[in-house]
Every structure is written in C-alpha cells, then in structure tokens.
Amino acid sequence: MTENIYVVGHKSPDTDSVTSAIAYANLKAQLGVKEAVAAAAGNVNNETKFILDHFGLAAPMVLTDAAGKKVILVDHNEVGQAVDNVMQGDIVEVVDHHKIGDIQTGKPIFFHNEPVGATGTIIASLYEQNGVAIPKAMAGIMMSAILSDTVLFKSPTCTEKDKAAVSKLSQICGEDPMKFGMEMLKAKSDIKSKSALDILMGDFKKFDFSGTKAGVGQIEVMDLADLTPKRAAILDEMKKKADAEKLDMIVLMLTDVMKEASDLLFVGNAASAAGFEKAFGGKLANNSIYKEKCLSRKKQVIPPLESAFKK
Numbered sequence: 001m002t003e004n005i006y007v008v009g010h011k012s013p014d015t016d017s018v019t020s021a022i023a024y025a026n027l028k029a030q031l032g033v034k035e036a037v038a039a040a041a042g043n044v045n046n047e048t049k050f051i052l053d054h055f056g057l058a059a060p061m062v063l064t065d066a067a068g069k070k071v072i073l074v075d076h077n078e079v080g081q082a083v084d085n086v087m088q089g090d091i092v093e094v095v096d097h098h099k100i101g102d103i104q105t106g107k108p109i110f111f112h113n114e115p116v117g118a119t120g121t122i123i124a125s126l127y128e129q130n131g132v133a134i135p136k137a138m139a140g141i142m143m144s145a146i147l148s149d150t151v152l153f154k155s156p157t158c159t160e161k162d163k164a165a166v167s168k169l170s171q172i173c174g175e176d177p178m179k180f181g182m183e184m185l186k187a188k189s190d191i192k193s194k195s196a197l198d199i200l201m202g203d204f205k206k207f208d209f210s211g212t213k214a215g216v217g218q219i220e221v222m223d224l225a226d227l228t229p230k231r232a233a234i235l236d237e238m239k240k241k242a243d244a245e246k247l248d249m250i251v252l253m254l255t256d257v258m259k260e261a262s263d264l265l266f267v268g269n270a271a272s273a274a275g276f277e278k279a280f281g282g283k284l285a286n287n288s289i290y291k292e293k294c295l296s297r298k299k300q301v302i303p304p305l306e307s308a309f310k311k
C-alpha cells in the first residue's frame with residue numbers, strides 16, 4: 001500500500017484552505033500522484049459548506065495530527081497554524097500566499113509562495129503550468145476561494161492575477177462571480193446559529209510578535225449591528241481563550257464587508273494594550289478601536305502589530 005500524502009490547510013479552516021486542499025489533491029491525482037488526499041484541519045464553516053454543496057463536492061476528511069504522516073501544506077506556513085505535530089510529520093510541499101513563517105524541513109522541498117490574494121489563484125496557475133484542464137467543480141471552488149479571501153476584490157491583498165484567475169475560472173464553472181460572491185457572503189454572514197465561541201474561533205490564527213503571544217481572529221458580516229447583541233459574550237470568550245492558551249492578547253476583527261471597516265476587539269495585558277494602541281494609532285474604548293478601510297488581517301492588522309511589538 002502506498003502511503004497517503006495529506007494536502008491540508010490551516011486550523012480553523014477557511015474557504016481558501018479547504019478548497020485549495022481539494023483542488024491541489026485533484027491536480028496531483030491528475031498528474032499521477034494518486035496518494036494525494038485532501039484534508040481539512042477542522043470542520044468546514046458555513047460559507048465553505050455552501051460552496052461545496054453548490055458545486056456538488058463533499059467536505060474533506062478532518063486531519064488533526066500530522067505525526068508520522070506525509071503532508072503538503074496549503075494556505076499557511078506557520079507551525080502555530082498547522083495541524084498538531086506538523087514538525088513530527090514529513091512536510092513534502094508548501095503552496096501559500098502568506099508571509100514566510102517558521103516551518104522548517106530537513107530536506108529541500110517544493111515551496112511555492114506568491115504575494116497574491118488567495119492560494120486558489122496559485123493553484124489555478126499550477127494547473128495551467130502543468131497543462132492540466134481544470135474540472136468545472138474545481139474551477140468553481142477556486143473561484144470561490146479567491147472571491148472569499150479578497151472579499152470580492154475589495155481587500156488590499158487583491159492583485160490583477162487574482163482578477164484574471166476569477167475571470168477564467170468563472171467561464172469554466174459558469175457562475176457570475178459577483179452574483180455568486182454575494183450569495184457566499186450571505187452564507188458567511190449568517191451568524192444567528194453561531195455561539196460567541198464559534199464567532200471567535202471561526203477564523204482564528206496564532207502569532208508571535210517578538211515574544212508577545214497573540215491570537216488574531218476575524219469575522220466578516222454584512223452589517224456590524226448583527227454582532228452587537230453578542231459583543232459582551234464574545235469578549236468573555238476572548239478572555240477565557242487568552243487565559244486557557246496563555247496568550248498575552250487576543251484581537252478579533254469584526255469586519256463590515258459592505259462598509260469596508262473593522263471594529264478591532266481587544267483583550268490582553270497592559271503591555272499588549274499599549275502595543276495594540278500604538279499599532280492602530282488610537283485609544284481603546286469599550287475594548288475596541290474602530291478602523292475605516294480595514295478588511296485584511298494579513299495586510300492591515302498583522303504588519304502594524306509586528307512593528308509595534310518589535311524590540
């Protein structure tokens with residue numbers, strides 16, 4: 001029996017992580033690497049479920065521990081965001097669009113990282129580079145990933161390459177990108193069924209800012225007012241999580257995709273609060289700082305935090 005190679009994205013999997021794993025496993029299989037298996041580092045969220053259902057695909061198997069396993073990491077390259085024991089596994093490849101993190105390997109590997117809006121854009125170009133036709137469902141989920149990660153092209157992370165990829169993929173899958181994108185956003189914004197903990201952990205990543213241990217999450221909604229009734233409960237969960245995981249601070253971006261603004265909720269110790277205020281040039285009021293024109297954790301929240309805590 002040949003050993004499986006698990007293609008897997010980050011914990012608290014978002015659409016780009018899940019669909020990149022499925023599409024890259026499909027490309028690998030078409031290239032003759034039959035042992036590639038799509039996996040997700042957790043259960044899929046409402047938006048991803050909507051997309052997979054729409055294109056007739058099942059959610060991938062859940063992989064939580066990489067010890068002793070061959071893995072291809074997609075959409076992340078930081079140990080803190082990867083499945084447990086990733087360094088005790090065998091990382092054979094990385095395909096990502098984030099800053100270079102702390103993943104290390106004992107031998108040279110294929111490491112493909114590009115500063116584009118979504119891993120889906122890179123994987124679509126890998127189909128092309130390999131001369132492999134993109135199946136309709138794969139085109140649909142990669143298009144969805146790009147629209148999701150770039151918030152329908154509004155995020156500052158969006159590049160011309162992402163737009164060109166969506167244009168090509170939409171022709172293959174037969175969906176109008178903006179119309180389908182709005183349906184996706186509606187599925188994502190449906191927070192009625194979500195607990196405060198679901199809202200905090202739905203898209204949560206850990207970072208180390210020069211020794212300050214942080215968690216930074218994001219929830220995107222079409223109207224921030226929908227979150228107001230849950231605000232106090234969310235702050236409670238943030239405090240509990242910071243204590244349980246011994247984090248110095250937790251930031252949760254409550255992002256209004258229509259207004260293109262984020263309310264940055266904060267809990268943490270005094271030193272972290274000072275760093276947070278420095279990073280965003282404001283004073284914490286009622287546990288938050290409101291930022292206009294702020295959609296991207298990767299480009300607008302992580303870099304200022306990194307510089308504010310730099311020693």
Ligand SMILES: [Mn+2]
Binds near residue numbers: 016017118
């Ligand atoms: Mn991504």
